[in-house]
Amino acid sequence: MTSTTHHTRRDGATEHYDAIIIGAGVSGMYALHHLRGMGLSVRAYDGAPSVGGTWWYNRYPGARVDGPSAPLYGYTFSDELVKEWDWTESQSSQPEVHSYLEHFADRFDLRRDIQLETWVRSARYDEATQRWQVETSTGLRASAQFLVCAVGALSTPNTPDIPGFDAFEGECVHTGNWPQTPVSFSGKRVGVIGTGSSGVQAIPEIAKEADHVTVFQRTPQYTVPARNRPLAPEELAAVRENWETLRAGMTALPDADAALPMAPGNGRSAFDETPEQRHALYEELWEQGTLAFVFRNYAELLVNEEINREVCAFLRGKIREIVRDPETAEKLMPDHFYGTKRPILDSGYYETYNRDDVTLVDLRRDPIEEMTATGVRTRSGEHPIDVLVLATGFDAISGSMLRLDPKGRDGVSLKERWQSRFHNYLGLMISGFPNLFMIHGPGTPGVLYLMPLGAELETEWIANCIRHLRDRGLGAVEPTHAAELDWDREVSALADKTLFPRTDSWYTGSNIPGKPRHFSVHLGGPAYFHRIAEIANEGYDGFVFTPALGERANAGSR
Numbered sequence: 221m222t223s224t225t226h227h228t229r230r231d232g233a234t235e236h237y238d239a240i241i242i243g244a245g246v247s248g249m250y251a252l253h254h255l256r257g258m259g260l261s262v263r264a265y266d267g268a269p270s271v272g273g274t275w276w277y278n279r280y281p282g283a284r285v286d287g288p289s290a291p292l293y294g295y296t297f298s299d300e301l302v303k304e305w306d307w308t309e310s311q312s313s314q315p316e317v318h319s320y321l322e323h324f325a326d327r328f329d330l331r332r333d334i335q336l337e338t339w340v341r342s343a344r345y346d347e348a349t350q351r352w353q354v355e356t357s358t359g360l361r362a363s364a365q366f367l368v369c370a371v372g373a374l375s376t377p378n379t380p381d382i383p384g385f386d387a388f389e390g391e392c393v394h395t396g397n398w399p400q401t402p403v404s405f406s407g408k409r410v411g412v413i414g415t416g417s418s419g420v421q422a423i424p425e426i427a428k429e430a431d432h433v434t435v436f437q438r439t440p441q442y443t444v445p446a447r448n449r450p451l452a453p454e455e456l457a458a459v460r461e462n463w464e465t466l467r468a469g470m471t472a473l474p475d476a477d478a479a480l481p482m483a484p485g486n487g488r489s490a491f492d493e494t495p496e497q498r499h500a501l502y503e504e505l506w507e508q509g510t511l512a513f514v515f516r517n518y519a520e521l522l523v524n525e526e527i528n529r530e531v532c533a534f535l536r537g538k539i540r541e542i543v544r545d546p547e548t549a550e551k552l553m554p555d556h557f558y559g560t561k562r563p564i565l566d567s568g569y570y571e572t573y574n575r576d577d578v579t580l581v582d583l584r585r586d587p588i589e590e591m592t593a594t595g596v597r598t599r600s601g602e603h604p605i606d607v608l609v610l611a612t613g614f615d616a617i618s619g620s621m622l623r624l625d626p627k628g629r630d631g632v633s634l635k636e637r638w639q640s641r642f643h644n645y646l647g648l649m650i651s652g653f654p655n656l657f658m659i660h661g662p663g664t665p666g667v668l669y670l671m672p673l674g675a676e677l678e679t680e681w682i683a684n685c686i687r688h689l690r691d692r693g694l695g696a697v698e699p700t701h702a703a704e705l706d707w708d709r710e711v712s713a714l715a716d717k718t719l720f721p722r723t724d725s726w727y728t729g730s731n732i733p734g735k736p737r738h739f740s741v742h743l744g745g746p747a748y749f750h751r752i753a754e755i756a757n758e759g760y761d762g763f764v765f766t767p768a769l770g771e772r773a774n775a776g777s778r
């Protein structure tokens with residue numbers, strides 16, 4: 221492995237690198253590994269005291285992968301890593317994923333180039349030097365030709381603006397920034413605001429320990445059993461034996477006529493089957509649990525209203541079957557298209573409402589008016605609480621880039637550029653922000669693909685772009701605004717074929733007051749990665765490369 225020390229320059233108080241990476245989570249660590257491997261000097265900064273990003277912060281009870289089963293939620297690039305890490309459960313728990321990421325950092329000797337407890341406070345492009353200037357919370361200054369923002373798609377917690385919030389004298393914790401010391405619920409009255417994936421995972425666990433739990437629900441949610449189970453050693457062995465085929469399958473292009481490349485379905489059309497056959501499939505998928513409920517469902521699930529409504533009715537039926545009190549069951553009935561908010565997997569969520577010590581407050585009928593010193597007051601009265609758990613999600617996808625607010629050419633701020641649309645090209649670069657790359661930013665499949673593998677593939681694209689630039693003695697690259705507008709149309713055109721944009725969700729940004737409504741996830745799945753590779757292979761159409769400084773001077777004198 222290439223040693224980085226000799227590449228790093230220090231002049232006065234500023235350290236100089238080829239690339240600075242912001243974030244040492246799943247994406248940032250892979251970017252460090254890959255870019256360092258191609259001989260660049262690289263430094264990664266992260267505000268947390270540990271590597272792991274999202275998997276460090278989201279340590280709430282019940283937190284686990286609610287997506288693909290292990291080991292698909294993991295890095296794929298190293299056969300050795302796949303062979304040596306023994307996942308123990310099908311839906312890996314937060315402590316296990318975090319340990320895996322720590323192991324990754326050690327296994328590939330990443331820590332020497334990661335600086336923890338260091339927030340990047342400002343990032344500014346200096347056109348005169350074609351470099352990014354960075355300042356951190358620790359007073360450090362650093363510069364780099366390339367800035368890789370691996371800031372996380374679900375990393376900026378959303379804290380609701382509730383009147384009287386500061387008056388509350390109890391303990392208040394956020395699932396997205398859970399305390400490092402254990403939170404005890406024993407003998408306490410707990411309030412939980414939010415019933416997205418985090419709330420749905422945490423509520424059953426908290427209810428097991430607390431004296432009483434009051435759930436404040438704004439939008440009822442569909443959830444499907446996670447069916448988490450121990451992984452048998454034979455299962456892992458089989459995965460390892462077939463790893464090459466399995467990995468190839470993860471990046472294989474879906475059929476050209478797939479209704480939605482992101483979720484290709486089971487190859488059957490719902491319209492070729494009778495209502496009884498369809499019901500039998502829903503029942504089978506419910507028993508199977510996991511995201512199979514989306515991925516092995518009919519191809520029409522996310523694009524056809526009629527089929528989606530049928531699935532919604534099936535799931536509402538399940539809620540009625542599980543929840544004994546009809547009034548509570550009615551409060552739990554979702555009314556949006558299934559799958560257009562992030563599909564949730566649970567372990568005993570609806571069952572939790574059969575407990576005598578759990579109360580559900582429907583905020584649509586009984587909204588929160590204020591926090592008091594001792595609880596939450598809704599229109600119907602006060603709910604006394606000792607601990608308030610905010611499971612209120614994130615300013616997702618674009619939120620962490622906006623929080624960083626880098627300043628591009630001519631000092632233009634990203635917040636200004638992204639006032640009404642999250643302009644970008646291929647989800648990877650932004651015009652006016654040369655040499656700044658994003659991983660899992662808006663315009664990528666990000667949260668709707670395998671995130672570790674997506675990070676690998678996006679990083680490979682970034683690395684190839686850097687190589688292209690350097691091999692030709694070029695100094696900077698950025699997309700044109702025209703290319704950004706085309707990309708925006710492409711992302712929107714895919715989304716508009718589906719039911720996604722019709723629901724308020726963090727995919728559209730509508731969970732954050734004042735945020736522009738913009739469905740910014742690329743729904744191409746594997747097709748996205750083929751598309752970005754094709755653009756690079758065909759000469760980076762839509763990008764402008766600027767000569768390196770010395771070359772520019774020469775060009776001027778010719």
Ligand code: NA7
Binds near residue numbers: 416417418562612
């Ligand atoms: P989500 O999915 O954004 O869920 C947040 C929940 O909090 C959701 O039920 C929201 O209701 C609710 N919320 C947000 N703000 C408020 C206010 N002001 N008042 C009441 N309720 C509110 O975040 P999660 O952390 O659960 O999951 C994020 C992702 O992490 C997840 O999808 C996985 O990929 C991992 P709403 O639906 O907006 O009405």
